Amino acid sequence: MLEIRAARKTFYRGQPDEKVALNGLDLTLATGEFAVVIGSNGAGKSSMLNAVSGSLALDSGSIVINGDDITAMPVHKRAARIARVFQDPMLGTAASMTVAENMLLADLRSRRRTLRPGLNAKRLSTYRERLSILGLGLEDRLDTRVELLSGGQRQSLSLIMAVGGSPDLLLLDEHTAALDPRTADIVMSATVRAVEALKLTTLMVTHNMQHAVDYGHRVVMLDSGHVHLEIGGDEKADITVSDLIGHFATKTDRMLLAS
Amino acid sequence: MDFLQTTLTSFIALIPVTLAQSLILGFVVAGIMIPFRMLSFPDLTSEGAFPLGGCVCGVALAAGLSPVTSIGLALLFGFIAGCCTAFIHLRFRIHTLLAGILVMTMLYSVNLRIMGRSNLSVFGSTTIFDWVPFAQPGFPVAKIVVVGAISLLVFLLLNFFFTTEKGTAVRAVGANPAMAEAQGINVWAATIGGVGLAGGFSALSGALMVQSQGFADVNMGLGILINGLAALMIGEAIVGKKTVWRQLLAPFAGAIVYYQLVSLCLAAGMPPPDLKLATGAFVLLMLALPTLRGAGGRQAAAARESFRE
Numbered sequence: 196m197l198e199i200r201a202a203r204k205t206f207y208r209g210q211p212d213e214k215v216a217l218n219g220l221d222l223t224l225a226t227g228e229f230a231v232v233i234g235s236n237g238a239g240k241s242s243m244l245n246a247v248s249g250s251l252a253l254d255s256g257s258i259v260i261n262g263d264d265i266t267a268m269p270v271h272k273r274a275a276r277i278a279r280v281f282q283d284p285m286l287g288t289a290a291s292m293t294v295a296e297n298m299l300l301a302d303l304r305s306r307r308r309t310l311r312p313g314l315n316a317k318r319l320s321t322y323r324e325r326l327s328i329l330g331l332g333l334e335d336r337l338d339t340r341v342e343l344l345s346g347g348q349r350q351s352l353s354l355i356m357a358v359g360g361s362p363d364l365l366l367l368d369e370h371t372a373a374l375d376p377r378t379a380d381i382v383m384s385a386t387v388r389a390v391e392a393l394k395l396t397t398l399m400v401t402h403n404m405q406h407a408v409d410y411g412h413r414v415v416m417l418d419s420g421h422v423h424l425e426i427g428g429d430e431k432a433d434i435t436v437s438d439l440i441g442h443f444a445t446k447t448d449r450m451l452l453a454s
Numbered sequence: 455m456d457f458l459q460t461t462l463t464s465f466i467a468l469i470p471v472t473l474a475q476s477l478i479l480g481f482v483v484a485g486i487m488i489p490f491r492m493l494s495f496p497d498l499t500s501e502g503a504f505p506l507g508g509c510v511c512g513v514a515l516a517a518g519l520s521p522v523t524s525i526g527l528a529l530l531f532g533f534i535a536g537c538c539t540a541f542i543h544l545r546f547r548i549h550t551l552l553a554g555i556l557v558m559t560m561l562y563s564v565n566l567r568i569m570g571r572s573n574l575s576v577f578g579s580t581t582i583f584d585w586v587p588f589a590q591p592g593f594p595v596a597k598i599v600v601v602g603a604i605s606l607l608v609f610l611l612l613n614f615f616f617t618t619e620k621g622t623a624v625r626a627v628g629a630n631p632a633m634a635e636a637q638g639i640n641v642w643a644a645t646i647g648g649v650g651l652a653g654g655f656s657a658l659s660g661a662l663m664v665q666s667q668g669f670a671d672v673n674m675g676l677g678i679l680i681n682g683l684a685a686l687m688i689g690e691a692i693v694g695k696k697t698v699w700r701q702l703l704a705p706f707a708g709a710i711v712y713y714q715l716v717s718l719c720l721a722a723g724m725p726p727p728d729l730k731l732a733t734g735a736f737v738l739l740m741l742a743l744p745t746l747r748g749a750g751g752r753q754a755a756a757a758r759e760s761f762r763e
Contacts, residue, residue, distance in 0.1 A: 274638030289629035304638045308619040
């Protein structure tokens with residue numbers, strides 16, 4: 196369970212270009228719930244994700260996961276609970292390391308790293324099995340350095356790495372936005388299968404209104420740093436893309452293109 | 455023909471001495487490689503940590519401490535110096551190269567303070583090279599055996615460490631710090647520890663050099679960095695750097711080949727003052743090579759550009 200309580204963050208406070216990124220944002224996500232976050236550029240989606248993952252320190256407010264206040268925890272400590280897939284496929288993997296080594300790093304996310312050899316036969320066969328779910332042939336390329344993979348393969352690997360240890364919270368930051376439509380579909384359907392199979396508590400940011408309609412239990416719309424609208428339950432099941440766009444305070448070209 | 459003959463004779467006569475020297479300097483090359491390749495942290499601390507290790511070892515030997523204790527102290531001081539560089543970079547967001555220059559410059563005064571004068575003779579003190587049973591003291595064979603054994607041990611230990619769970623995490627920090635952090639790795643600890651370890655190796659090299667040559671001098675590090683880089687480039691060209699063990703072998707192999715090349719140049723009658731110009735030109739050529747090859751070498755150029763910023 197994730198709770199964001201009265202989160203506030205202002206950039207460049209007191210300067211002419213002062214920008215309120217989070218303005219008393221409250222959001223609660225039940226365990227196993229899959230929420231899709233939408234909102235125009237500058238609405239505070241990225242700031243919210245960064246505040247949850249720990250890379251952005253809040254001015255006030257708190258972040259609570261499963262009852263533990265993690266507001267003051269650094270990124271690497273939160274990583275034991277939170278997994279994240281970035282928008283940029285380059286960010287989520289270590290390019291100069293092999294597929295197996297990347298899997299190992301993710302595998303150890305919530306564990307203490309020891310002075311024992313990292314890769315062993317047992318781990319390699321586990322990784323092979325996990326990667327085979329994607330159907331991209333990555334399971335036969337464990338010794339390939341990640342920089343030789345395509346963007347879609349890298350993003351799929353990031354996803355498998357993220358869901359591997361059944362994290363308390365999965366953050367998806369527009370993770371299909373940088374991919375071509377076909378690859379985006381592969382990654383998205385793999386995401387949905389993993390989230391449903393493992394019952395992961397998930398927060399997915401997207402600009403794709405169709406994804407917001409098709410996936411998740413709840414749609415959360417942010418506007419100028421707070422929750423503008425939440426749609427869940429039966430209402431969520433019946434919603435259409437044009438309904439969603441109607442709720443935007445300002446319509447952008449990108450949204451119309453996506454519709 | 456006569457020229458070739460004399461060149462070859464003096465080169466061959468110098469091989470054992472040069473080999474002993476290059477094995478000692480292999481550690482400083484490792485101390486340059488670890489931050490640069492494993493942590494993507496181009497670092498200049500070695501230019502100060504090398505004489506630091508020498509000075510500490512010299513003073514310790516002069517004070518009557520055992521050669522091993524002296525080396526241990528040098529390692530510790532070098533480790534602290536490396537940690538300082540990493541901390542300055544992380545805490546104050548100062549570029550790694552500038553942080554290294556700051557520490558290196560400050561270390562010059564520290565080294566002078568430690569010794570109390572600009573050079574110190576430790577001739578006559580017991581050194582670790584005296585413990586080899588079958589060789590006469592002072593003869594290069596003893597040095598080659600002792601330092602060769604230490605090199606092998608260090609290489610094996612490093613090769614083991616960088617494939618353990620902890621070691622893989624350290625390499626991830628070099629490959630992608632943001633990703634490493636998101637995977638629960640403490641980037642500060644890995645960077646400070648890694649650069650500290652490298653400083654320790656540079657100091658170890660300085661300490662061994664002092665025991666080998668019988669004196670410590672504050673200026674003994676002058677140009678060590680560029681020599682080390684040249685050795686690293688040669689090593690990587692010969693053994694490669696695609697896998698962990700190749701990358702770790704490169705500094706040791708490179709040091710051996712590089713110093714033999716230098717010896718060959720000197721034997722051929724190259725004036726010693728020209729040596730730094732030649733070395734610098736060589737490193738420049740190695741760094742520039744990917745861009746000179748044109749579009750085909752673009753990717754390799756990107757990998758190396760952190761040293762050209």
